[in-house]
Amino acid sequence: MEMALLGHKAEPVGNESLDKWESVGCGGFGHVYRARHKDWGFDVAIKILRDGARPLVPTERALCEEAGHMEKASCEFVLRVYGIYQGCPPVAGAPMQQGIVMEFMGKGSVQSLMNDLSGPPQWPLAFRLAHQVALGMNFLHSRNLMHHDLKPSNVLLNDDLNAKLADFGLSRVSSSALNSNREIKGQTGGSYKYMPPEAFEASYEPVRAFDRYSYGILLWSILTGKEPYPAADYSLVALRIPLGDRPSSEDIDQMKEEGLKELVDLMKRCWDENPCERPTFKKCLEVTEKVLSTHKKGIPDAVHHALTRLESPTSNQHSKKSVAFKPPLQTPEQLKSTDVMDFASLRSSLPDSTRKLSDTDKAKFVDDNRAELIQSVSEVMAIAEELGDMVHGETYSVMEAKATSQERMRTLYLRTFRPGGVTVKAAFYDALRIHQPKLVERLGG
Template sequence: MELLIHKTEPVVNESLEKWESVGHGGFGHVYKARHKDWGVDVAIKILRDGVCHFMPLCDEANRMHQASCEFVLRLHGIYQGCPPGGTSTQQGLVMEFMETGSVESLQKDLSGPPLWPLVCRLAHQVAVGMNFLHSRKLMHHDLKPSNVLLNVDLNAKLADFGLSRVSTSALNSNREIMRGIEGSYKYMPPEAFEVSYEPVRSFDVYSYGILLWSIITGKEPYPSAAFALVELKIPVGDRPKCEKIDQMREEGLKELVDLMKKCWDGSPSERPTFKNCLAVTENVFSKNKEGIHDAVGHVLTTLKSPTKCQSNTTLALNVPLQPPEQSESIATVDNVILTKTERSPIQDSVRISTTSTTDKATFVDDNRAKLIQNVTEVMAITDHLGDLVHRETYSLILGKATSQEKMRVLYQRALRSGGEEVKAAFYDALKYHQPKLVERLGG
């Protein structure tokens, strides 16, 4: 949709329908709406009063349009009208709608980071997008997980860099506004806490370093630290802790961590350019590229699950006491009371099982060779095991070409070392996905 924003008619209320509020941030409120003529859903970001006026917004929108890139959010036009619940005419941006949310929302849904191949792809795509912006002499100024949006296939797109640029003067002249942009100060370099500081490209590079830490760990940096504490500690060298990262064993992790620490260096001149970052992120992603299809599939399946990241094989449910008339039927699985409506698919398949945890583990051990040879639904079973399979082991399983190789890794890395509980959970998952195999083996 090639256009020059200032020469194009604004998008008005008559063109939009099915408004839905989807979020808010430091700059304004975001709505999802259907554009009647275009036939697509769009995101409408309504700017807060006082952020900027219409003509400066048009100029900034044109700069955003110049940054058209695969990994930068696409801008469709300018909105001018009265949004739902509003009382006056307001301005905003009309952008493509990213239905999977952001890296921030993904971390919350997964209660941690995604699988390693997707971590590597996100790190690389953000670096590509930022390198493109810098090559067009544009800066972001607010790079953080909530501003890295995700499309339906979990590809990353940078958002809000234009709004950050519009508000640069406000950020430098009003410390309260800077505090009000939730989380932004945690991604700011030490020099940015000086009142007279004006952002340059190394600002974005520092933010990228903190963002890398967040993508790798799935966590927010300094979760309980207020602005005043961050403003005090960052200039003296404090950074997010890396102890847990150092315990991870992933292909290319060391390279990403080294890059992360170079990016958040206290001296702006020592930070790499995004062109330098690309050489690292592209190499790391290439080492893990074969696993990206399964990693994305796993995450999308998890996001669609009603319980999201909760393990489907966890039988120790906290079932509230109910009067007898509220329970349609009751079953006992390994001494856990389950109502009919509370059973997972695996629990429903085993019904009233009298097989003990020890018997299930013995079955798995006695049939190790036959299971490695005959289990075909390895990834489905691994997904059901959830947190019982370590993320590193999951990545290794993804990387194997055949079911036998996948099953061998699952047994050696998870079942053998996990004890009776993990083997029993595997037995239940196997009975659900391949009941005839369990029956044939005498289970």
């Protein structure tokens, strides 16, 4: 391993230094674990880069690149890197692997926060998140680095809900220090809903304006608590974004919160079609700092409100903090004796006509309408929360990593409905009846 890329601070970390392993989640670039470092006395995150995660780039080299970028960008608003992991994670059959040992963020990400809150955080916290992301990105660009994959799931939160940038799997070193108009040519990547219109061109060469556009879409997500273009796949986004389509700001425009108009104006300038018109992050900070200054007194209450929601018994247990290693999904017989009882409160709120349906009828509805449900269910993660332990922790992580609701529903069918049988499908029907009653009625349920 080319440890020189990491500088003198990095050190190898092996299994002998780690215990209490837990699975946090997985994505396109690999798997992330939480573990306790025995000597240091605190938890760390370990990111194992999946083989082939970076086409044409060997895993070892990609790992060194990412860790090197993280150390170069180390600051209060960027995830800290501690060293390189070499060993076998305590998973059956796991081979010798390498990973990055990073700071562990105990409250998940902006994405999981919005999932748990079922919407955006209160304004003071939303404005602080917007400002802290801009601070991190400004520092990154000042070091001639790009993030190239800025989105809610890559903005992690500590125990006080302060934000830090993470996942530099697509970072590129900028050559702007040598040439003010060009940057190193690299592979186009990142989540397509956060990609600028020019990035869909075959000849695109990534520049820092890419990150500025992504920040604009990220601002929209933070302010609305929603996923942009929830029903659109890659081909539709690639067609419509270059034609000028952007997320609707109609609902935000009607709100009268102090400073919101200035932040919305910034958001729209960031997603401008012309890369040259997008403000630098230094300019963004002038707006975000001013907006935040008018809401500083409200931050403690906003943070307390969000933490209370996260720690409540009804809050989603999958996307909070981490997911411990679990046994395989329970059998239908086990589900009948345990999880069904937990659904009593949900079912008591359903209409009489729904409660009279048998579980077999509900399961048949889910089976018969498979194609339409995959296309039309938009509240997939909220429904998965209602299902609780019926959705295995690994399945929930896989669903979170999917870009569209359709992909999440397909995962739910394959990983949960098929092995769970009638009991899980009936529970899904009940949750769907709560979250999307009009859809159920339209399909004759």
